Amino acid sequence: MASIGDGPNVVYSFRYHELAACYNERFTVRVYFDYNATTPLAPEVVDAVVRMTRDVFGNASSVHHFGQQAKAVVDDARSAVADLIGGDPSEVVFTSGGTEADNFAIRGAAAVFDTIEPSRKKHHLIASAIEHEAVLNTLKALGRTGWRISLLPLDQTGVLSVDRLQDVITDDTALVSVMHANNEIGTIQRITDLAAVAHAHGALMHTDAVQSVGKIPVSVRDLDVDLLSLSAHKFNGPKGAGALWIKRGTRIQATMTGGKHERNRRAGTENVPAIAGLGVAAALAAGKLTAEGPRLAALRDRLETGVLRDVTGTAVNGARDARVPNTTNISFDRVEAESLLIALDLEGIAVSTGSACSSGTLEPSHVLRAMGLSPHRTQNSLRFSLGMFSTEQEVDRVVEVLPRLVEKLRGLTRKAATG
Amino acid sequence: MRIVVAMSGGVDSSVAAALLAEQGHDVIGLSMQLYDQSEGQTAFGSCCSIDDLHDARRVAAAIHIPHYILNFERQFEETVISNFVGEYAHGRTPLPCTHCNSSLKFAALVDRARGLGADAVATGHYARVNRDESGRFRLRRGIDPSKDQSYFLFSLTQDQLARAVFPVGDRAKDAVRAYARERALPVAEKADSQEICFIPDHDYARFVEGRAPETRHEGTIVDEDGRALGRHDGIHRFTVGQRKGLGLASMSPASSTPLYVLQLRPSERTVVVGPKASLERTTLTASGVNWIACEPAAPLRASVQIRHRHQAAAATVRAAGECRAEVAFDLPQLAVTPGQAAVFYDGDEVLGGGWID
Numbered sequence: 001m002a003s004i005g006d007g008p009n010v011v012y013s014f015r016y017h018e019l020a021a022c023y024n025e026r027f028t029v030r031v032y033f034d035y036n037a038t039t040p041l042a043p044e045v046v047d048a049v050v051r052m053t054r055d056v057f058g059n060a061s062s063v064h065h066f067g068q069q070a071k072a073v074v075d076d077a078r079s080a081v082a083d084l085i086g087g088d089p090s091e092v093v094f095t096s097g098g099t100e101a102d103n104f105a106i107r108g109a110a111a112v113f114d115t116i117e118p119s120r121k122k123h124h125l126i127a128s129a130i131e132h133e134a135v136l137n138t139l140k141a142l143g144r145t146g147w148r149i150s151l152l153p154l155d156q157t158g159v160l161s162v163d164r165l166q167d168v169i170t171d172d173t174a175l176v177s178v179m180h181a182n183n184e185i186g187t188i189q190r191i192t193d194l195a196a197v198a199h200a201h202g203a204l205m206h207t208d209a210v211q212s213v214g215k216i217p218v219s220v221r222d223l224d225v226d227l228l229s230l231s232a233h234k235f236n237g238p239k240g241a242g243a244l245w246i247k248r249g250t251r252i253q254a255t256m257t258g259g260k261h262e263r264n265r266r267a268g269t270e271n272v273p274a275i276a277g278l279g280v281a282a283a284l285a286a287g288k289l290t291a292e293g294p295r296l297a298a299l300r301d302r303l304e305t306g307v308l309r310d311v312t313g314t315a316v317n318g319a320r321d322a323r324v325p326n327t328t329n330i331s332f333d334r335v336e337a338e339s340l341l342i343a344l345d346l347e348g349i350a351v352s353t354g355s356a357c358s359s360g361t362l363e364p365s366h367v368l369r370a371m372g373l374s375p376h377r378t379q380n381s382l383r384f385s386l387g388m389f390s391t392e393q394e395v396d397r398v399v400e401v402l403p404r405l406v407e408k409l410r411g412l413t414r415k416a417a418t419g
Numbered sequence: 420m421r422i423v424v425a426m427s428g429g430v431d432s433s434v435a436a437a438l439l440a441e442q443g444h445d446v447i448g449l450s451m452q453l454y455d456q457s458e459g460q461t462a463f464g465s466c467c468s469i470d471d472l473h474d475a476r477r478v479a480a481a482i483h484i485p486h487y488i489l490n491f492e493r494q495f496e497e498t499v500i501s502n503f504v505g506e507y508a509h510g511r512t513p514l515p516c517t518h519c520n521s522s523l524k525f526a527a528l529v530d531r532a533r534g535l536g537a538d539a540v541a542t543g544h545y546a547r548v549n550r551d552e553s554g555r556f557r558l559r560r561g562i563d564p565s566k567d568q569s570y571f572l573f574s575l576t577q578d579q580l581a582r583a584v585f586p587v588g589d590r591a592k593d594a595v596r597a598y599a600r601e602r603a604l605p606v607a608e609k610a611d612s613q614e615i616c617f618i619p620d621h622d623y624a625r626f627v628e629g630r631a632p633e634t635r636h637e638g639t640i641v642d643e644d645g646r647a648l649g650r651h652d653g654i655h656r657f658t659v660g661q662r663k664g665l666g667l668a669s670m671s672p673a674s675s676t677p678l679y680v681l682q683l684r685p686s687e688r689t690v691v692v693g694p695k696a697s698l699e700r701t702t703l704t705a706s707g708v709n710w711i712a713c714e715p716a717a718p719l720r721a722s723v724q725i726r727h728r729h730q731a732a733a734a735t736v737r738a739a740g741e742c743r744a745e746v747a748f749d750l751p752q753l754a755v756t757p758g759q760a761a762v763f764y765d766g767d768e769v770l771g772g773g774w775i776d
Contacts, residue, residue, distance in 0.1 A: 339531055342487050343534060345485065346536070408536075412533055
């Protein structure tokens with residue numbers, strides 16, 4: 001019903017393949033630089049989702065032809081996901097997305113110690129302080145039921161030091177959960193090293209890899225984790241589909257109970273079209289990771305260099321070396337990120353601060369806060385995240401527009417401060 | 420022209436936005452989140468609750484304008500709420516909507532609007548603003564007398580009025596609602612907001628006590644001659660003119676004359692009560708006076724309104740320097756309440772106003 005103000009003369013960059021010469025004065029061009037929030041679907045994914053929605057309606061649990069047809073689609077997708085992360089298809093459990101996968105990993109692992117093995121007396125959970133809310137609030141909820149929770153702080157690099165984990169982990173620790181790549185600043189954590197520490201204390205290692213899978217090569221064996229969450233819509237797949245990879249032999253209790261779907265680990269009729277889309281997205285990502293990573297890194301660096309050069313008082317948040325290639329988080333001195341984000345949107349450029357709260361207002365980033373950045377800097381930082389359809393023209397447009405917007409906002413800040 | 424509309428999620432500001440969009444302006448909807456809603460469990464009532472922000476978003480989508488929610492929690496706390504609590508703690512009866520207008524909507528929000536390239540901020544107030552031949556901005560009542568909100572806008576400066584747009588001020592409430600229905604705006608049937616938005620349960624006393632625990636201090640209720648009639652739990656629980664809730668039923672004199680709050684004496688923590696006749700005043704002084712029309716050199720005949728629902732009464736107003744004014748009514752007025760505004764009108768034009776001492 002609502003189309004939020006866009007008339008017919010608006011072109012979206014992710015439809016460039018449909019509309020060739022669109023850099024034309026008659027058009028407003030919308031630039032989408034918020035791929036870490038969600039991504040436009042790859043055309044092949046759209047085709048798969050549409051086809052399955054229309055043609056494969058069977059229940060994957062049914063015995064007959066229609067069920068078998070659906071089951072085959074789900075199994076193909078399972079193999080594609082397993083291939084993308086170097087796991088075995090039997091270890092992949094489909095979920096409704098990253099949030100459910102995180103909940104399943106943490107609550108499912110905790111439940112084993114609460115109900116099945118209470119004698120092992122493990123009642124401690126550890127995570128980094130920069131986890132996504134899906135992890136943080138799940139831990140908070142378990143904290144209210146008696147679990148002890150430790151959140152590990154970080155330094156300004158945004159990379160968790162293994163020593164921090166060493167300091168707090170004990171043999172009581174049931175699970176360590178550290179995200180692979182951070183959604184706001186893109187830094188990549190040393191999961192393999194952290195997993196070694198966790199395992200030395202008999203704890204499970206979970207990683208929320210929602211922001212790394214599909215962007216950089218991810219191997220569950222190399223990371224040496226027990227549980228890994230991923231989400232389709234972060235790599236050009238559909239929303240409402242994700243997976244938890246559960247290393248064979250890991251004890252975990254189902255949190256969604258009901259029928260015997262997903263080998264008894266996640267009840268509920270499979271969302272076949274979305275799962276098919278996830279499978280296609282996984283196969284596409286696997287096929288072009290090696291080419292797409294450097295392409296995005298070059299674009300991101302072009303953007304970063306341009307902004308730092310043309311806008312005074314800017315700085316990149318977090319370490320610049322260990323990052324996913326598509327993300328940069330930049331602070332703009334003396335500018336409220338909230339205003340700059342809106343001003344950019346009105347220019348047709350979509351970016352983001354950290355995470356939006358329920359009403360849609362912006363809150364100071366808990367990630368930047370956990371890194372020890374000043375309160376001011378946590379509120380003047382913007383995230384730019386690029387992806388599949390991002391182009392050099394888009395980067396240049398942003399670099400061209402930003403100085404003017406920032407100057408305008410700074411002029412007002414000065415006035416407000418003195419008046 | 421690019422215009423920001425302050426959208427509360429109510430029917431008036433929704434229609435304001437729709438009218439401006441229909442006139443072809445480049446309209447941006449902004450809603451102010453004024454208090455912490457992160458827990459999502461606190462049941463806020465009327466305006467600015469999370470449901471209202473949602474309503475504002477739905478209206479913006481329906482009329483195809485961009486919409487953003489801005490976090491003004493800190494500014495709201497520092498200006499409106501602290502003033503509200505401080506006034507009650509000092510035995511005065513605050514008028515938060517006016518502070519919100521002059522310190523947030525037509526101050527912080529205007530600054531944000533300018534950052535977005537918008538020169539004006541529109542609201543759903545029932546009031547009218549226009550520019551006279553000399554270039555001065557004049558403020559008048561909305562044409563619907565039952566909805567007029569000019570009383571709450573007296574403190575706007577010339578700079579603020581220059582950027583203020585009131586699209587529904589020249590319409591009757593019925594017409595505004597009819598327009599909303601005609602356009603099928605999602606809030607067309609929504610009830611008008613009542614009372615003070617940040618205290619949905621209307622328990623002002625508990626709110627004030629929560630912010631300023633020192634107000635929970637008992638004191639004496641006395642009559643006009645200083646005779647103690649009873650005790651009270653804190654002067655912030657009272658307002659001049661109040662009749663109910665004095666807790667004096669058992670002690671009232673046999674005469675059965677109803678007793679009213681006449682005065683609050685914060686330094687002694689005393690509430691003075693008396694018969695209705697003693698509530699009458701013929702004069703008042705006001706401070707923090709803002710003149711929208713030019714400040715008069717000589718005493719001025721005006722009608723003066725001392726509460727939102729008060730029928731403005733004939734009076735002589737004299738500017739007394741240092742942003743002060745003296746008002747002498749032709750006839751005695753009931754319950755001149757410190758902390759409320761005295762707004763001076765010439766017919767439907769707001770000449771100025773100030774805070775009752």
